[in-house]
Amino acid sequence: MIAETVCSAVAAAGLGIAAVTAYRKRFLMAVRLTAYSLVPLGLVMTGAVEWAAETAFSPMAWAGFGVLGGAWLLFMTSRAVERRTGGTRKERKAARAAQREAVAPAASAPSLGAAPATRQATRPAAKPRKAEQGEDFSDIEAILKKHGI
Template sequence: MLAETVCSAVSAAGLGIAAITAYRKRFLAATRIAAYSLVPIGLVLTGVVDWVADLVFKPSTWIGFVVLGLAWALFMTTRAVERRTGGGRKAVQAAQRDAVAPQASAPSLGATRATTTGSKPKQEKQPAPAPAEDFSDIEAILKKHGI
């Protein structure tokens, strides 16, 4: 009841301001003010004001909003942790695309000898090939896009 009275008073005041504006020969502005002032009374007549009043003054509604906020906070926290650790959907998809045994393509004979004999394998220094062209920037772009 109080909300309807307030909305009616706001509409009446807005129509009064629109009338004063029209008297000053600013008809476009007066029409716009009249349109805005009719919105509160239209909301009262459609019942939206009662619905909003019930929504605002019900404790169970506010508890529902708190639960939704908590769910949102938990979701965003897990997303932040997932991004920080590098895990997540992209890492799972990349792991699924890898071979069953990615180290199987590496020569296993040298690693087996090193572990069985207990000695370190000799590292041969190969001279670096002379760079014909510098493709490091292109390689960085390709790595960035996972290619």
């Protein structure tokens, strides 16, 4: 009963302020104030205020709010962990595949010179490749050593 009276009084005060605002020729603001003032009156007329007042003093309702809060907390925790670990296993696998596809397999081929594919396949992996005539990699090696590579 008290909550309905307070809401009705707030609505009446808001409508009065809206009337003064309209008198000052600020019609757009007056319309907004009227809309805001009618909300509490509408809540009283639909019975939502009575329901809210009964809910506020109900232990069962507070337990329900606690359960909802716990569910929200679990949901947000699982989302944070998922973001931190990089998603599900399927998403991580897709990301790794996309990374592999993004790297060009023959990215260093121009710097090594054009070599036939059969010659590269038959060459033993243990032999280091000698630099061709006219190629000087000393500046590149210096840059790599500078960066610790």
